Amino acid sequence: MININGNLYKNIDLNNINDFNFIINNFNFYEEIHFENELLFFWEDHFFRIMASLRRLRYNIPVSFNKEFLKNELIKTIKANKLEKKHGNIKFYFFSKPNENKIDYLINTCNSKLYINHDLKTKIICDIYNEEFIIAGQLSNLSITNQTVRRVAHIYSIENGLNTCIMINDKKNIVESTIGNLYLIKDNKIITPNLTSGCQNLAIRSSFNRWAKKNLKLEEIDINIYEIQQCEEMFFLSINKGYTRVNNFRKTTYKSNLGRKIFNNFILSI
Numbered sequence: 001m002i003n004i005n006g007n008l009y010k011n012i013d014l015n016n017i018n019d020f021n022f023i024i025n026n027f028n029f030y031e032e033i034h035f036e037n038e039l040l041f042f043w044e045d046h047f048f049r050i051m052a053s054l055r056r057l058r059y060n061i062p063v064s065f066n067k068e069f070l071k072n073e074l075i076k077t078i079k080a081n082k083l084e085k086k087h088g089n090i091k092f093y094f095f096s097k098p099n100e101n102k103i104d105y106l107i108n109t110c111n112s113k114l115y116i117n118h119d120l121k122t123k124i125i126c127d128i129y130n131e132e133f134i135i136a137g138q139l140s141n142l143s144i145t146n147q148t149v150r151r152v153a154h155i156y157s158i159e160n161g162l163n164t165c166i167m168i169n170d171k172k173n174i175v176e177s178t179i180g181n182l183y184l185i186k187d188n189k190i191i192t193p194n195l196t197s198g199c200q201n202l203a204i205r206s207s208f209n210r211w212a213k214k215n216l217k218l219e220e221i222d223i224n225i226y227e228i229q230q231c232e233e234m235f236f237l238s239i240n241k242g243y244t245r246v247n248n249f250r251k252t253t254y255k256s257n258l259g260r261k262i263f264n265n266f267i268l269s270i
Contacts, residue, residue: 003077003107028095029053029144032239033203036087036114038078041270043071045203053142054094060101077107088112089240115242115267118260122163123247126177128225129153129165134176136169140198154178164236166228166249169198174223180238181205184223184231185258191227194220204237211266228252235259242267 001008031050034041047067054061074090093106113119132149139145149167157165157178164179176182176199183192190212193199212218228234233256234246243263246254 001077001080003073003080003105005104005106006073008077008080028057029142030091030093031203033074033090033092034087034112034115034239034242035074035078035083035090038075038084039270040071040074040090041115042203042207043067045206047071049201049203049206050092050094054103056139056142058101059094059096059103062103065103073105073107077109081109083109087114112240113242116264118243118245119241120245120260124163124244125248126157126162126164126166126246127160127250129156129167129178131156133170134167134198136171136173136196136198138195140169140175141195141201143200143202146198150178168225171222172224173197174225174228175199177236179241179244180236182223183235183237183259184227185233185235185256186227186231189217189219190262191219191221191223191231193223197222202237202239204239204242207270208237208263208266211269212262215265216262232256233259235263237263 001010031046033043033046044067047070050070051061074092077090078084089110089112091108091110095104096102097104132152134140134146134149153165153167157163164177166177166182167175169175174182174193175197176193181192181199181202183190192209195201209218209220228249229252233254234249236244236246238244243260245257245259248254
């Protein structure tokens with residue numbers, strides 16, 4: 001079942017097909033949220049990211065759009081799909097009709113793995129995608145801003161026998177991968193691109209960085225391409241997959257598996 005403006009629909013019929021088609025083809029942005037046993041992971045960070053996106057896109061945000069209301073809408077959709085004791089992802093679409101500034105939304109669910117279950121069998125091989133660049137700056141922190149660039153980079157990785165590509169910005173610094181936010185382990189510390197690089201400010205990034213700064217040593221800095229080849233480990237964090245370890249970047253092979261232990265400790269702390 002899907003949730004459109006608070007109303008649950010089991011089937012799309014002639015009464016709502018026009019609205020559904022409009023949403024899918026014209027949504028302004030969406031937020032993907034992971035849940036396990038009705039627990040919404042990183043919900044507070046998701047909420048602030050949603051509010052920031054609505055403000056940047058010049059929406060008139062109604063007073064009713066508070067943290068509790070939106071959370072209840074998500075839980076309602078989970079229960080309507082009988083997923084209370086299961087795990088998956090929610091996509092929360094936001095859109096407005098032509099010549100209107102009223103917020104409408106659609107919520108649907110999809111399957112995903114438990115965060116604690118990592119796919120260690122698939123070897124992740126990546127390289128740099130440098131045919132197009134992410135523009136460094138805060139607008140690029142919105143996922144929808146560079147959606148086309150990420151899609152083209154993803155197709156490029158498939159065409160070249162890679163699992164993912166790492167994108168760079170117009171200053172030739174590392175931004176992120178097509179899978180998610182990028183992290184390097186080097187000299188007993190974790191480094192990740194800062195927000196001014198143009199990386200997506202995903203909720204999992206905000207939550208993990210806050211936790212890592214408190215419990216480990218993490219720096220948000222400008223990262224050049226050469227540092228990728230000099231680190232002990234590289235991994236990605238995403239809402240869809242959680243933790244993804246990189247095996248090879250060009251001729252560099254990473255043997256460290258510390259990132260998985262760090263991520264597991266992070267998830268267990270939630």
